[in-house]
Amino acid sequence: MNIGFSRGTAASTRGCPPWACGDHGTVSGAATCNDQAQQLHDRGHGGSYLPERGFGGYDGPARVVQRWPVRLTCRPPGHDESRALAAAGRAMRVHHLNCISTCPLGGRLMDGRSKEILGRGHLSCHCLLVETPRCLVLVDTGLGLRDVAHPHARLSRFFLALLRPEFREQMTAVRQIQRLGFQPADVRHILLSHLDFDHAGGLDDFPHATVHLLARERAHAARQRTWLDRQRFRPQQWSTRARWRTYPGAQGEPWMGFDCVRGLDGLPPELLLVPLPGHTHGHTGIAVDTGAGWKLLAADAYFHAGELDASPHCPPGLRAYQWMMELDRDARLRNQQRLRDLARTAQGIDIFCSHDVAEFERLSGRSARVPAAGFAMPD
Numbered sequence: 001m002n003i004g005f006s007r008g009t010a011a012s013t014r015g016c017p018p019w020a021c022g023d024h025g026t027v028s029g030a031a032t033c034n035d036q037a038q039q040l041h042d043r044g045h046g047g048s049y050l051p052e053r054g055f056g057g058y059d060g061p062a063r064v065v066q067r068w069p070v071r072l073t074c075r076p077p078g079h080d081e082s083r084a085l086a087a088a089g090r091a092m093r094v095h096h097l098n099c100i101s102t103c104p105l106g107g108r109l110m111d112g113r114s115k116e117i118l119g120r121g122h123l124s125c126h127c128l129l130v131e132t133p134r135c136l137v138l139v140d141t142g143l144g145l146r147d148v149a150h151p152h153a154r155l156s157r158f159f160l161a162l163l164r165p166e167f168r169e170q171m172t173a174v175r176q177i178q179r180l181g182f183q184p185a186d187v188r189h190i191l192l193s194h195l196d197f198d199h200a201g202g203l204d205d206f207p208h209a210t211v212h213l214l215a216r217e218r219a220h221a222a223r224q225r226t227w228l229d230r231q232r233f234r235p236q237q238w239s240t241r242a243r244w245r246t247y248p249g250a251q252g253e254p255w256m257g258f259d260c261v262r263g264l265d266g267l268p269p270e271l272l273l274v275p276l277p278g279h280t281h282g283h284t285g286i287a288v289d290t291g292a293g294w295k296l297l298a299a300d301a302y303f304h305a306g307e308l309d310a311s312p313h314c315p316p317g318l319r320a321y322q323w324m325m326e327l328d329r330d331a332r333l334r335n336q337q338r339l340r341d342l343a344r345t346a347q348g349i350d351i352f353c354s355h356d357v358a359e360f361e362r363l364s365g366r367s368a369r370v371p372a373a374g375f376a377m378p379d
């Protein structure tokens with residue numbers, strides 16, 4: 001299938017290649033895949049990209065990236081997801097990328113899973129790369145190359161101390177996209193949930209992409225009204241401002257009972273903005289119809305999977321953090337309740353937020369500390 005944009009030159013393989021999965025061809029081999037992925041990573045095959053040296057001393061991503069075993073879950077023999085999507089009249093493949101973890105003070109009080117409360121916790125920054133029939137679309141960008149190279153010039157001292165991001169270049173969106181075998185220039189569109197520094201830092205790495213966001217988000221962030229606004233919204237990350245396309249509010253039919261923005265400029269109808277204000281005034285979720293079900297990245301509308309349970313719960317430190325960061329408490333809590341209702345009643349929707357590591361690992365099938373696919377292998 002000609003999908004209209006270029007990939008790396010590496011050999012493509014379908015399903016799980018033998019080196020990634022000793023139990024090739026069996027559905028139950030997912031754990032084997034993940035274990036081996038982690039072992040490859042631990043041996044330096046998975047996470048040591050340096051611009052000057054390539055992956056682990058090999059010549060660079062074009063030679064080493066394996067294109068298709070993107071999901072480490074094994075498929076049964078003969079399974080071909082692309083063909084199944086094409087048969088359904090659509091071809092939207094979604095890759096889950098954690099674009100730089102943060103390590104907040106408060107340990108288990110923040111993530112609910114670290115051993116200690118005096119150490120640092122672990123939160124993800126869950127982004128999506130969507131293969132549409134015509135181009136690549138990135139959903140949120142995490143922290144980017146310039147943040148990794150110059151954190152103190154780009155980010156506030158307050159958040160650097162509080163969250164201590166893991167500045168690993170190979171976890172930036174642009175490097176993971178290269179590892180998947182794509183050209184970053186083929187990312188023509190970015191859908192942005194909001195302008196907090198940990199979501200917008202990668203914008204600069206895609207200077208030719210059109211950035212879609214809500215008008216209210218841009219207006220509020222640019223105003224830089226309060227001290228906290230100036231710490232969280234960082235104009236240093238906005239070099240692509242001339243390519244931002246903003247939307248005043250809902251347009252088109254509601255989605256699952258939520259107001260939404262349909263008909264995004266230059267994008268297929270399977271991609272929608274679903275405004276979820278509260279965390280920030282122009283905060284929005286992003287919904288993707290993959291052809292095999294919907295995915296809704298609810299971004300920072302909630303922070304912990306337990307908040308969508310029938311009896312909602314959240315580690316206390318994380319609850320306090322959300323309280324500190326919210327710009328409209330009523331709207332935030334109301335939207336959380338609506339998401340809870342949606343999770344309970346709707347079929348065939350994956351709902352997930354940006355910062356819950358367990359959600360990321362469940363959906364991506366790999367450790368949040370391992371970059372996407374493309375394990376470096378010798379020729």
Ligand SMILES: [Zn+2]
Nearest residue numbers: 196198300354
């Ligand atoms: Zn966030």
